[in-house]
Amino acid sequence: LKMGQHGAIRLQNEVQDGVIPVHELTEEEQWAEEHRKMHEKHKGHDAMHMEMMLIFIISVVVGQIFLVTWKRKHFKSYQMCTLIGMITIPVYVCFSRSWWRFIATWLVFIVFSAFIWIRASAQHISGGTPRMVYKWFLFLHKMSYVLGVVGYLIMMAALLGFHVLFGVTxxxxxxxxxLFMFYGVYYGVLGRDFAHICTDRMAS
Structure with a gap:
């Protein structure tokens, strides 16, 4: 109890000036109050978010136009830069995160592809080199196709609830x-680009 100015007695937890203590609010009222405070805190941010979205869309469109123009007018430099990026960036990410399985498969791919590229870039190409190049990249194409299909089937099995048959989540x-689809797409694209480079080297 607490004595007022005019001798009136009032409860200490009585509502003053129309403000209800937080601990007296229901759970829904507390959530609504937090929601209101959040909106007040972020008032005016909608315009900023819209500007950020517009900048993102414009950047994507301009970047796509730049890449298409670069590929059309300077295909060899475009192919070489994208190939170097695809070779180095995933390896850096996997090495920093200690994903050794990918690095092991990447090393196998690089060693064999480098050997094929050296044979295709020789000044005097032997008669069996074109066949070897064709067989290697045909194998990569088939392997990437199989990995992609298997990955797709596994994902569909997971979506349809067949994971219970394998005892996994x-x-x-x-x-x-x-993972299967990633390996299929990644090595499929790399194999295609390497095949273009090797055929250009042999043709020149």
């Missing part, structure tokens, strides 16, 4: 499917 089976 759905996210685990989905991760396996995504």
């Amino acid at each position: 759905q996210p685990t089976l989905m991760d396996v499917g995504i």
Whole structure:
């Protein structure tokens, strides 16, 4: 109890000036109050978010136009730069995160592809070199195709609930499917670019 100015007695937790203590609010009222405070805190940010979205869209469009123009007018430099980026960037990320499985497969791919490229770039190409180049990149094409299909089937199995048959969780089976698809797409694209480079070297 607390004595007022005119001798009136009032409760200490009585509402003053229309403000209800937070601990007296219901859970829904507390959530609504937090939501209101959040809106007041971020008032005026909608315009900033819209500007950021417009900048992002413009950057994507301009970047796409630049890449298409670069590829059309300077295909060899475009192909070489994208190939170097695809070779180095994933390896750096995997090395920093200690994903040794990818690095092991990458090393195998690089060693064999480098050997094929050296044979294709020789000044005097032997008669069996074109056949060897064709067989290697045909193998890469088939392997990437199989990995992509297997990855897709595994992902569909996870979505349809077949993970219970394997005794694993759905996210685990989905991760396996995504991993297979990644390997298929990654080495498929690298193999295609290497094949173009090797055929150009042999033709020149």
